Amino acid sequence: MYKKTLALAVVLAVAPASALADTVFGVYAGGQFWDADSEGEYAFASNVIEPNFENESQSSYYIALEHPVPFIPNIKVRENSLEVTSDYGKNDFSHRDYIFYYEIFDNDLVSFDVGVNAMDFDGSLWVLGSDTIGRQDFSVVVPTAYVAARVGIPATDWTFFADASALSAKDSKVQDAQIGIEYRLVDNLAVDVSLNAGYRHSVIELDDVDDIYSDVTFKGPFVGVEVHF
Template identity: 40%
Template structure:
């Protein structure tokens, strides 16, 4: 009888410790498929040319690590692909990459753009009903822009740019008890000098699996990224990328 009681006590203690460790320490990994539309344009002198961009299926992947150590922030790293192509009929002369494209000519644009977010944040609330995170995001933008005359493919202007942009970060999440459903809104924001950047998403979530070893959550939501750049590596833009997404997040 005593051996049985001791054994049960050990099992209970181990289960309690595992549950507490899972609450205090967490590794998250997620992937999203984004049905992205792009609007706007870009230039090298502030006279932005607008293009009619294609709709694209793009990807977003991320990983986050959370811990209970005071004063040391949690870490999230995220990589988003925003490549797209477009075309337009120029209504005035347009210079890009040192090349002159004349009015009324047809031009295509290839935008090869990605962003890498390195986010340091603190959790001010963290339970099954509500969680709130706040911190900073060092968003690193890297892009290559190519403009080509459709009638004369040898006439091509090319520019590339890259650089970090510091942003504020926050995330608010609510759980609906006993349903498996939840909602969250997450975003990074900046308005400094002549740059104005926003990156936000909102989603409904549903728990597909939840146990001590592994949690799996399905996400269905909407994301929008706005890049109003003023002379970032000699590039000006008023681009917006937006659309619905679906994703899976795994919590170890």
């Protein structure tokens, strides 16, 4: 995967500037409420824990900057709150995404972005060790490939969209994908406002990160809003 990511970077570096740059500066900000079902297990040292996760609503919000400067990637920063209560206490798989991407294709109906996403985990788990229950913190940055696509329905205010970040290396796998539909509620020269809904699926399999091993999944429907200045 790391070789594939490097190859992608080389391709982007030699791609035509007109294909990589946005035509105007744009700031996007949005948020999402996610009715996520949680399942899986995790381990600390030699103790495998299969907690009874409680399904809870999660949240995500982001800000993105797109610009016309050639070869410089657009950037999106997204906060993902993934806190879930188990038999032992509150477990935290929250992370921040640093997404650097290029617009390979972009018009009024179809757009396609590619790039990389540095998923910065800074979480904690309630674990069982030596017959005692305690909290174990973990921190890791996972680099992933990133793709996103949008397809508008002609002569309407509706757009289908999807994006995904994924990495599989050795015994670790991290992926976060969503698909949905968007409705442009406000569309003028000053500001655009869109409502969206869809389905999101996230898998976090970490192998020996600060003595933590995890295999957890979050999945379910979401609703959100986006503002474009």
